Amino acid sequence: xxxxxxxxxxxxxxxxxxxxxxxxxxxxxxxxxxxxxxxxxxxxxxxxxxxxxxxxxxxxxxxxxxxxxxxxxxxxxxxxxxxxxxxxxxxxxxxxxxxxxxxxxxxxxxxxxxxxxxxxxxxxxxxxxxxxxxxxxxxxxxxxxxxxxxxxxxxxxxxxxxxxxxxxxxxxxxxxxxxxxxxxxxxxxxxxxxxxxxxxxxxxxxxxxxxxxxxxxxxxxxxxxxxxxxxxxxxxxxxxxxxxxxxxxxxxxxxxxxxxxxxxxxxxxxxxxxxxxxxxxxxxxxxxxxxxxxxxxxxxxxxxxxxxxxxxxxxxxxxxxxxxxxxxxxxxxxxxxxxxxxxxxxxxxxxxxxxxxxxxxxxxxxxxxxxxxxxxxxxxxxxxxxxxxxxxxxxxxxxxxxxxxxxxxxxxxxxxxxxxxxxxxxxxxxxxxxxxxxxxxxxxxxxxxxxxxxxxxxxxxxxxxxxxxxxxxxxxxxxxxx
Amino acid sequence: xxxxxxxxxxxxxxxxxxxxxxxxxxxxxxxxxxxxxxxxxxxxxxxxxxxxxxxxxxxxxxxxxxxxxxxxxxxxxxxxxxxxxxxxxxxxxxxxxxxxxxxxxxxxxxxxxxxxxxxxxxxxxxxxxxxxxxxxxxxxxxxxxxxxxxxxxxxxxxxxxxxxxxxxxxxxxxxxxxxxxxxxxxxxxxxxxxxxxxxxxxxxxxxxxxxxxxxxxxxxxxxxxxxxxxxxxxxxxxxxxxxxxxxxxxxxxxxxxxxxxxxxxxxxxxxxxxxxxxxxxxxxxxxxxxxxxxxxxxxxxxxxxxxxxxxxxxxxxxxxxxxxxxxxxxxxxxxxxxxxxxxxxxxxxxxxxxxxxxxxxxxxxxxxxxxxxxxxxxxxxxxxxxxxxxxxxxxxxxxxxxxxxxxxxxxxxxxxxxxxxxxxxxxxxxxxxxxxxxxxxxxxxxxxxxxxxxxxxxxxxxxxxxxxxxxxxxxxxxxxxxxxxxxxxxxxxxxxxxxxxxxxxx
Numbered sequence: 001x002x003x004x005x006x007x008x009x010x011x012x013x014x015x016x017x018x019x020x021x022x023x024x025x026x027x028x029x030x031x032x033x034x035x036x037x038x039x040x041x042x043x044x045x046x047x048x049x050x051x052x053x054x055x056x057x058x059x060x061x062x063x064x065x066x067x068x069x070x071x072x073x074x075x076x077x078x079x080x081x082x083x084x085x086x087x088x089x090x091x092x093x094x095x096x097x098x099x100x101x102x103x104x105x106x107x108x109x110x111x112x113x114x115x116x117x118x119x120x121x122x123x124x125x126x127x128x129x130x131x132x133x134x135x136x137x138x139x140x141x142x143x144x145x146x147x148x149x150x151x152x153x154x155x156x157x158x159x160x161x162x163x164x165x166x167x168x169x170x171x172x173x174x175x176x177x178x179x180x181x182x183x184x185x186x187x188x189x190x191x192x193x194x195x196x197x198x199x200x201x202x203x204x205x206x207x208x209x210x211x212x213x214x215x216x217x218x219x220x221x222x223x224x225x226x227x228x229x230x231x232x233x234x235x236x237x238x239x240x241x242x243x244x245x246x247x248x249x250x251x252x253x254x255x256x257x258x259x260x261x262x263x264x265x266x267x268x269x270x271x272x273x274x275x276x277x278x279x280x281x282x283x284x285x286x287x288x289x290x291x292x293x294x295x296x297x298x299x300x301x302x303x304x305x306x307x308x309x310x311x312x313x314x315x316x317x318x319x320x321x322x323x324x325x326x327x328x329x330x331x332x333x334x335x336x337x338x339x340x341x342x343x344x345x346x347x348x349x350x351x352x353x354x355x356x357x358x359x360x361x362x363x364x365x366x367x368x369x370x371x372x373x374x375x376x377x378x379x380x381x382x383x384x385x386x387x388x389x390x391x392x393x394x395x396x397x398x399x400x401x402x403x404x405x406x407x408x409x410x411x412x413x414x415x416x417x418x419x420x421x422x423x424x425x426x427x428x429x430x431x432x433x434x435x436x437x438x439x440x441x442x443x444x445x446x447x448x449x450x451x452x453x454x455x456x457x458x459x460x461x462x463x464x465x466x467x468x469x470x471x472x473x474x475x476x477x478x479x480x481x482x
Numbered sequence: 483x484x485x486x487x488x489x490x491x492x493x494x495x496x497x498x499x500x501x502x503x504x505x506x507x508x509x510x511x512x513x514x515x516x517x518x519x520x521x522x523x524x525x526x527x528x529x530x531x532x533x534x535x536x537x538x539x540x541x542x543x544x545x546x547x548x549x550x551x552x553x554x555x556x557x558x559x560x561x562x563x564x565x566x567x568x569x570x571x572x573x574x575x576x577x578x579x580x581x582x583x584x585x586x587x588x589x590x591x592x593x594x595x596x597x598x599x600x601x602x603x604x605x606x607x608x609x610x611x612x613x614x615x616x617x618x619x620x621x622x623x624x625x626x627x628x629x630x631x632x633x634x635x636x637x638x639x640x641x642x643x644x645x646x647x648x649x650x651x652x653x654x655x656x657x658x659x660x661x662x663x664x665x666x667x668x669x670x671x672x673x674x675x676x677x678x679x680x681x682x683x684x685x686x687x688x689x690x691x692x693x694x695x696x697x698x699x700x701x702x703x704x705x706x707x708x709x710x711x712x713x714x715x716x717x718x719x720x721x722x723x724x725x726x727x728x729x730x731x732x733x734x735x736x737x738x739x740x741x742x743x744x745x746x747x748x749x750x751x752x753x754x755x756x757x758x759x760x761x762x763x764x765x766x767x768x769x770x771x772x773x774x775x776x777x778x779x780x781x782x783x784x785x786x787x788x789x790x791x792x793x794x795x796x797x798x799x800x801x802x803x804x805x806x807x808x809x810x811x812x813x814x815x816x817x818x819x820x821x822x823x824x825x826x827x828x829x830x831x832x833x834x835x836x837x838x839x840x841x842x843x844x845x846x847x848x849x850x851x852x853x854x855x856x857x858x859x860x861x862x863x864x865x866x867x868x869x870x871x872x873x874x875x876x877x878x879x880x881x882x883x884x885x886x887x888x889x890x891x892x893x894x895x896x897x898x899x900x901x902x903x904x905x906x907x908x909x910x911x912x913x914x915x916x917x918x919x920x921x922x923x924x925x926x927x928x929x930x931x932x933x934x935x936x937x938x939x940x941x942x943x944x945x946x947x948x949x950x951x952x953x954x955x956x957x958x959x960x961x962x963x964x965x966x967x968x969x970x971x972x973x974x975x976x977x978x979x980x981x982x983x984x985x986x987x988x
Contacts, residue, residue, distance in 0.1 A: 031559060035517045220950075228922075228949035258676030272950040273521040273986040277554075283679070291812060291824065293679060295746065302628040304744075306751040306808040310815040310824040311868050314879050315921060318950065337815070337822065393818040393870070395877075417877075450877065451920040470617070474680035474746055475670035479614045482554070482564065 046365035053359030081151035093379035131369020134223035137445035153437035159183030159244035195342030201408035216459035223452035229318030268480035277482020297481035320446035346384035354378035381405035521988030529980035545573035586783035591704035631828035680746035688738035711972035721788035766795025798838030825867035857892035885911035908933035937963025937970035
């Protein structure tokens with residue numbers, strides 16, 4: 001009886017700070033988010049052409065006061081961004097194979113329109129076929145749409161314009177992060193280090209915004225086009241430096257400034273069963289010689305475990321990417337650790353998959369060949385950057401990356417093994433929100449040409465100023481974990 | 483009582499079957515507008531003993547089935563419920579029912595203990611409510627609280643008991659750690675210091691709502707089944723122990739308190755730990771008549787006498803302080819030909835005060851015993867590393883986990899002995915694994931070596947993951963030792979090969 005009283009006393013003692021805390025929480029920003037089930041209801045994994053970005057529009061998903069702060073005058077954004085980069089993409093294209101006009105094309109038209117081969121990235125031209133083994137993601141039909149001007153939101157463009165020319169590279173072409181403030185650091189890449197400048201534009205990307213919440217489905221496919229991996233994650237991210245969209249601007253806080261923190265993420269797996277309840281956080285540092293801080297909550301151990309961020313060359317479970325393939329390419333550029341030779345091997349227009357504006361892009365089911373449908377193609381000005389690995393011990397000997405010249409977004413990447421064989425590639429198809437001036441994560445196809453496997457990541461990303469450090473720290477992953 | 487057990491068994495099986503055949507069995511669906519995630523797995527293993535001795539069964543000696551279901555329901559933004567249940571059945575008792583060697587060696591008598599896990603705390607694994615307002619997290623219910631850093635040797639991880647009735651290397655984590663009724667409160671203050679990334683305080687309270695101790699290996703085939711240790715006694719076998727172990731009275735005794743401070747600072751993860759509670763394993767002394775045959779089974783099938791130990795004991799206090807640290811060794815990441823991965827070193831150390839042991843007089847053959855006290859120091863180090871061996875695997879790394887464990891009995895008696903322990907005790911653990919064919923084929927080798935007894939335990943294993951549903955494992959367990967009656971030597975008749983198929987939902 002006495003012990004039972006002690007037990008009750010403990011409960012009361014526990015409650016005191018809670019009551020105090022609740023008072024504080026009343027003022028906290030509202031967390032708006034959605035579950036994977038809601039996402040799948042709006043758009044199933046296969047055979048679902050519904051325009052999810054209309055049905056689940058950002059306007060519907062976000063509180064009006066938040067959405068209102070994120071939209072800007074479209075014409076102003078277009079003008080400002082064109083001033084930053086010095087051109088508008090519609091003016092840059094139309095010179096190669098001009099006979100390819102907007103309209104619908106089938107893979108059977110390849111003979112009729114030989115210009116398609118010249119205009120498309122070779123791998124995409126191969127994918128322009130009916131779905132078939134051994135890889136998912138072919139497209140038998142495409143719709144060529146007129147080239148549109150893409151742009152980043154007003155605050156990103158303003159930061160880019162204001163800081164143009166400030167970011168410096170060292171004598172070897174590596175960024176001096178002390179000179180970077182915000183925005184895209186090299187809006188007009190040029191000179192001997194043009195390749196590095198393009199890569200740093202990607203490193204400092206505003207892809208998906210600054211603070212965001214994302215639900216992502218991850219599917220893996222065998223060479224027989226059967227599903228062998230079915231998983232997914234909730235992803236929360238904060239940009240900790242070079243902030244332009246959400247307050248606080250510049251550095252997120254003093255710690256971010258002192259520690260030179262680039263980005264913080266927290267990820268929780270909701271499937272498959274073995275991964276359910278795993279959660280991790282990573283703080284990425286700007287210092288290229290400093291390893292990122294990675295904590296993993298392991299579901300089966302019910303324990304947070306420190307991991308090494310240098311374990312980045314093994315394939316991520318069930319997928320066709322390594323950790324350094326996040327967003328296509330996320331490797332730290334370093335003159336010491338797996339350094340590259342940088343070359344811009346082409347700068348020309350290509351007919352490439354266009355960002356989806358309405359989310360009607362979809363994949364057919366395995367029985368129908370895992371084809372991408374409702375896929376639009378657009379002539380885009382493109383940089384092709386070749387990174388040749390100088391250390392023969394790295395998993396890849398060479399990476400060839402196709403960047404959109406107007407947005408600096410990664411379109412497509414090919415990774416070659418040390419025997420110079422094409423090992424993996426990744427095709428990124430983001431979505432574009434014209435009112436916000438944001439490209440956000442939407443869909444990607446990844447392929448492994450040695451193990452004959454492929455995968456797809458698809459998701460829905462919401463800009464989320466409510467994501468704070470509390471979500472991405474150690475306690476955050478304990479709460480997210482099993 | 484039997485009806486109640488049967489009812490629980492039927493309910494559990496029914497729940498699992500209903501959930502698994504339901505078309506709505508997705509990884510996440512909505513209940514009352516809130517997300518409910520449900521997962522599960524079913525495993526069936528068949529293990530074949532390789533020895534034909536009195537304490538083993540040559541041929542099928544274990545056919546463990548696990549049906550596991552877990553679910554998480556997000557009640558509000560800050561409130562969620564997690565529950566899991568499992569049904570474990572060893573079909574070897576049914577499949578071997580007509581086998582003479584099985585029956586002659588008295589294995590069927592261990593059926594009550596090992597055939598079906600039908601106690602409520604075995605069927606209900608976890609049932610806990612988590613409330614996480616702001617910087618706090620409160621968790622109440624049947625749960626696991628895991629402390630420490632090492633994966634193989636449990637040093638700081640003393641809160642939850644273990645189920646090791648079926649050997650050392652069980653099939654799934656969920657089958658070895660026993661969740662118990664606990665209250666946990668975490669406080670993670672917002673830190674403004676740049677060198678300190680995270681700071682957390684964790685308080686754990688065990689009101690002893692139900693005392694669930696370690697489920698250790700049992701002596702004698704009639705109680706321990708195929709895992710009964712082969713203790714060398716001239717002309718006899720060690721049979722079932724008759725033990726009178728005093729357990730702490732629910733609520734009134736055996737309350738436990740734990741406090742842990744966690745900090746992620748200067749690139750290292752550190753913890754300080756304090757615990758006051760009960761040891762999960764009993765300390766027992768021989769009691770009259772000490773060792774004796776008990777009718778009706780006086781003799782074993784090989785003609786030797788079956789000697790039953792008689793014991794009295796208790797679950798003594800366990801009080802310790804400890805610390806852990808985990809940090810990357812960054813210079814090794816510069817060795818690019820090995821893959822450029824920085825190993826992570828995990829260290830933990832525990833100092834227990836006034837721990838209770840059974841001190842035995844060696845002149846009595848270990849029969850005359852008394853409770854003795856000594857401080858107890860335990861420490862261990864783990865090195866987790868991944869490296870490349872392109873000749874063996876050009877596409878994936880090899881994962882290496884090596885551990886060293888040291889335990890010192892600080893006040894070891896000068897004349898008496900403590901069974902199974904010396905002043906200084908050492909063990910090592912090594913595990914190496916890799917993967918082929920897009921992570922589908924995963925070979926691994928695990929080796930535990932006890933330095934004091936010079937005995938070894940090996941687990942070679944090959945896992946084939948067909949997809950996210952189906953997983954197949956072919957493996958073996960081998961024991962050997964040079965000193966009779968010491969640790970792994972006592973299991974060298976238990977060598978086995980096993981095959982397991984697992985189907986996972988969600």
